[in-house]
Amino acid sequence: MNTNWSKWHDAYANPGSGLGDRLAAVRAQIDRRLDETAPNPVRVVSACAGDGRDLLGVLAGRSDADRVTALLVEYDAELAACAREDAKASPARIDVRQADAAQSEVYSDAGQADLVLLCGIFGNVSDVDIQATVEAAPQLCAPGAEVVWTRHRNDPDLTPSIRGWFADAGFEEVAFVAPDEDQWSVGVHRLAAAPRPLELGRHWFTFIR
Ligand SMILES: C[S@@+](CC[C@H](N)C(=O)[O-])C[C@H]1O[C@@H](n2cnc3c(N)ncnc32)[C@H](O)[C@@H]1O
Numbered sequence: 001m002n003t004n005w006s007k008w009h010d011a012y013a014n015p016g017s018g019l020g021d022r023l024a025a026v027r028a029q030i031d032r033r034l035d036e037t038a039p040n041p042v043r044v045v046s047a048c049a050g051d052g053r054d055l056l057g058v059l060a061g062r063s064d065a066d067r068v069t070a071l072l073v074e075y076d077a078e079l080a081a082c083a084r085e086d087a088k089a090s091p092a093r094i095d096v097r098q099a100d101a102a103q104s105e106v107y108s109d110a111g112q113a114d115l116v117l118l119c120g121i122f123g124n125v126s127d128v129d130i131q132a133t134v135e136a137a138p139q140l141c142a143p144g145a146e147v148v149w150t151r152h153r154n155d156p157d158l159t160p161s162i163r164g165w166f167a168d169a170g171f172e173e174v175a176f177v178a179p180d181e182d183q184w185s186v187g188v189h190r191l192a193a194a195p196r197p198l199e200l201g202r203h204w205f206t207f208i209r
Pocket of ligand 1: 047099
């Protein structure tokens with residue numbers, strides 16, 4: 001990886017980057033999912049979680065955060081430490097794991113998630129890896145789980161293919177947020193098929209940026 005991902009997060013503070021708007025869209029979907037599942041316990045998995053600001057930001061504004069159990073997987077030590085520090089303020093049970101989120105083993109003790117966050121991944125890995133990750137997503141899911149994912153729509157726009165791969169993997173589309181004035185998009189897919197058991201020893205993607 002050539003990118004300094006810790007520094008990349010600075011762009012959230014830059015209104016021109018669009019990242020803040022994307023974050024708001026992701027948070028809105030997390031919030032909606034938490035509303036829809038209330039008052040039941042909710043299990044969340046976030047792969048390549050960065051500093052966890054999407055989930056942690058939502059939890060900070062909710063009075064029912066204590067029903068959430070979350071596993072955040074992030075490779076970068078600085079970002080993982082930041083997420084861990086921010087998670088201390090939450091009544092949710094949050095495990096921040098500094099590990100390779102592409103390795104299926106990482107999730108072996110996570111249990112089936114009701115909400116899976118795949119944000120900031122699909123713009124940084126090959127098309128083949130995106131397809132492999134989407135195909136594997138049911139392995140992380142509880143019945144009816146939702147996956148929130150992001151991808152830019154720069155030419156050639158891959159999002160039609162990604163949405164098709166989710167359909168092929170047994171998901172139905174809940175939302176696809178794609179503003180005219182910017183190139184980011186946020187997709188949400190709900191697992192309609194049965195979840196699949198976690199296959200150990202799989203490596204779903206490699207960052208190429
Ligand atoms: C584009 S950022 C997205 C961060 C966060 N999900 C967000 O949307 O703000 C990508 C993140 O993936 C992390 N990352 C890259 N490869 C990884 C891997 N194999 N396992 C875990 N994290 C990884 C980077 O360190 C970085 O924090």
